[in-house]
Amino acid sequence: MVTPVPRIQAPGAAAKGEVFQVKAIISHPMETGLRHDEQGTPIPRVIINTFRCRYNDEVVFSVELHEAVAANPYLEFYLRATQTGRLEFVWEEDGGGLYTLSHDITVS
Amino acid sequence: MVDKTVRQIWGMGLTRRGALMTAAGWASLSLVTRSHADDEVDDVVKQLIGRSAIESDRIRLSMPRVFPNGYTVPLALQVDSPMTSADHVKQVHVLAPRNPIVEVATFHFVPERSRPQVSTRIRLAVPQFVVAVAAMNDDALLMAKTWVEVATNGCS
Numbered sequence: 001m002v003t004p005v006p007r008i009q010a011p012g013a014a015a016k017g018e019v020f021q022v023k024a025i026i027s028h029p030m031e032t033g034l035r036h037d038e039q040g041t042p043i044p045r046v047i048i049n050t051f052r053c054r055y056n057d058e059v060v061f062s063v064e065l066h067e068a069v070a071a072n073p074y075l076e077f078y079l080r081a082t083q084t085g086r087l088e089f090v091w092e093e094d095g096g097g098l099y100t101l102s103h104d105i106t107v108s
Numbered sequence: 109m110v111d112k113t114v115r116q117i118w119g120m121g122l123t124r125r126g127a128l129m130t131a132a133g134w135a136s137l138s139l140v141t142r143s144h145a146d147d148e149v150d151d152v153v154k155q156l157i158g159r160s161a162i163e164s165d166r167i168r169l170s171m172p173r174v175f176p177n178g179y180t181v182p183l184a185l186q187v188d189s190p191m192t193s194a195d196h197v198k199q200v201h202v203l204a205p206r207n208p209i210v211e212v213a214t215f216h217f218v219p220e221r222s223r224p225q226v227s228t229r230i231r232l233a234v235p236q237f238v239v240a241v242a243a244m245n246d247d248a249l250l251m252a253k254t255w256v257e258v259a260t261n262g263c264s
Binding site: 019032034035055058059060061062063064065066067068069070071073074075076077078079080082 | 179180181204207208209211212213214215216217218220221222223225226227228229230231232262263264
């Protein structure tokens, strides 16, 4: 499998109390485990099963994903700007693979 | 005479819905399968979340009514909530009762920190109701559902 590449789009600055949008996507086939190859052998399930967003070490948004989330899972969500700091994003794959990104935000 | 006929019908193991469906004929078939889908939604919610949810306009689930392929159907949902510690959404479950695997995703929100609004893209195997159930901090379960027609199976 090609190594999944995560991407984030979020503002670099926000006013205190403001709600801002975050877009998160990772290139990933989200193999459901329901398919067979040409020989009829089942293709094992490999999906991103969890997404977590921490804001200065506190989990502020998370998702449990199942097989029916489309390939290259895309998430658009909204956070409140509370203080200057770091957003950390983690995508967890079946089998324990982790893909991470961070994004700094200045809150004034 | 009528009574006897009715008894015979029940005796044949037909359900009331089955009898009605026969009577209504093919013209309203899609209507009947949809009302069957309503019961299915309740059953699935009870099975996976543990109890029934109440349909509420505080939760909005937006999806296209018709979409050409089932591989990547846009989904947006939003819950009206002040997101204070006293009154907030804990999580929202998304279910597709006619997919081979019914659970689609569960979104967890945090009071004062995240807004209960999210967009993503999902796979649908067949035309069906997609269901969103919001679990509130006071244990209320609010539900919204929307019928989506897909032309190709997104789960194969």
